[in-house]
Amino acid sequence: MNTRILATLPLAAVLAFPAFAQTSSAQDQNQTQATTQSTDTATGKQPLQAPAREGFWGRMNPFARKTYVKRQTDPIRDRVNELDDLTAANSKAIKDTDARAQAGIKLASDKADVADQHAIDAGNKATVAQQTAQQATTRIQTVETVVSNIDQYKASNQTEIRFKPGQTMLSKNAKDALDEMANTVKGQRGYIIEVQGFSSGKGQIAIQNSQKMAESVVRYMVLNHEIPVYRIYLVGMGNAPSPTTAAAGEAKPKRITGGRVEISLLKNNLEQLASTGTSPASADQQK
Numbered sequence: 001m002n003t004r005i006l007a008t009l010p011l012a013a014v015l016a017f018p019a020f021a022q023t024s025s026a027q028d029q030n031q032t033q034a035t036t037q038s039t040d041t042a043t044g045k046q047p048l049q050a051p052a053r054e055g056f057w058g059r060m061n062p063f064a065r066k067t068y069v070k071r072q073t074d075p076i077r078d079r080v081n082e083l084d085d086l087t088a089a090n091s092k093a094i095k096d097t098d099a100r101a102q103a104g105i106k107l108a109s110d111k112a113d114v115a116d117q118h119a120i121d122a123g124n125k126a127t128v129a130q131q132t133a134q135q136a137t138t139r140i141q142t143v144e145t146v147v148s149n150i151d152q153y154k155a156s157n158q159t160e161i162r163f164k165p166g167q168t169m170l171s172k173n174a175k176d177a178l179d180e181m182a183n184t185v186k187g188q189r190g191y192i193i194e195v196q197g198f199s200s201g202k203g204q205i206a207i208q209n210s211q212k213m214a215e216s217v218v219r220y221m222v223l224n225h226e227i228p229v230y231r232i233y234l235v236g237m238g239n240a241p242s243p244t245t246a247a248a249g250e251a252k253p254k255r256i257t258g259g260r261v262e263i264s265l266l267k268n269n270l271e272q273l274a275s276t277g278t279s280p281a282s283a284d285q286q287k
Contacts, residue, residue: 153266163259168212182225194264195234211236
């Protein structure tokens with residue numbers, strides 16, 4: 001029995017030598033590759049090295065103990081934990097970057113919206129300013145037209161009152177006619193009343209009679225209708241031909257018999273100017 005054991009020992013040694021040589025060669029080759037490999041890894045550490053051959057069985061020890069297994073797996077577990085931490089840190093950094101990018105995009109969008117609103121407001125204000133300028137231009141043109149015609153009075157209403165020879169007092173019909181004319185000028189501006197008296201007779205007597213008839217008309221309008229005196233222009237024409245008959249184209253205007261007073265209401269554009277000046281104020285009140 002002892003002789004058989006002694007005979008197998010040299011045979012086992014011969015068979016194990018090539019395997020040992022092959023293992024040593026592979027280990028040396030792995031070590032050479034590890035030294036030449038770059039250290040630029042995710043964790044900044046050297047790659048894990050293959051475990052060294054230990055004992056008779058080397059890396060394939062079927063009877064490995066827990067301490068041996070733990071010693072072999074601890075580096076791997078540590079590297080895995082490091083990679084997990086690195087992955088978590090990278091994920092957090094990506095989320096932070098994305099959050100900052102979203103916040104920047106939202107801020108830029110908000111500023112763009114505010115800028116658009118300011119542009120819209122500026123456009124609306126420009127439109128309103130243009131409309132106001134156009135209205136002001138229109139009013140200025142109207143005022144210029146009115147002012148240029150301010151001294152041009154046009155007859156808008158005429159009334160004739162007749163008197164009997166030697167009479168200077170107003171009759172009821174005469175007063176009614178004057179009341180009607182006076183009611184049309186209440187509260188108005190830019191008007192004058194022209195009163196011309198005509199009388200039969202000759203010379204200074206006719207002029208005095210026509211003056212008295214015209215004065216009775218003016219007195220009634222001032223006292224009964226409170227028409228300012230400065231708006232009434234009175235003239236006694238005597239026995240001069242009436243301008244109305246002369247305007248009718250008669251070659252020889254007839255002389256009047258008795259007395260007659262012609263009242264003409266003349267207006268200019270002052271009332272239109274007043275309405276133009278008050279229109280901006282009314283527009284502001286409406287706003």
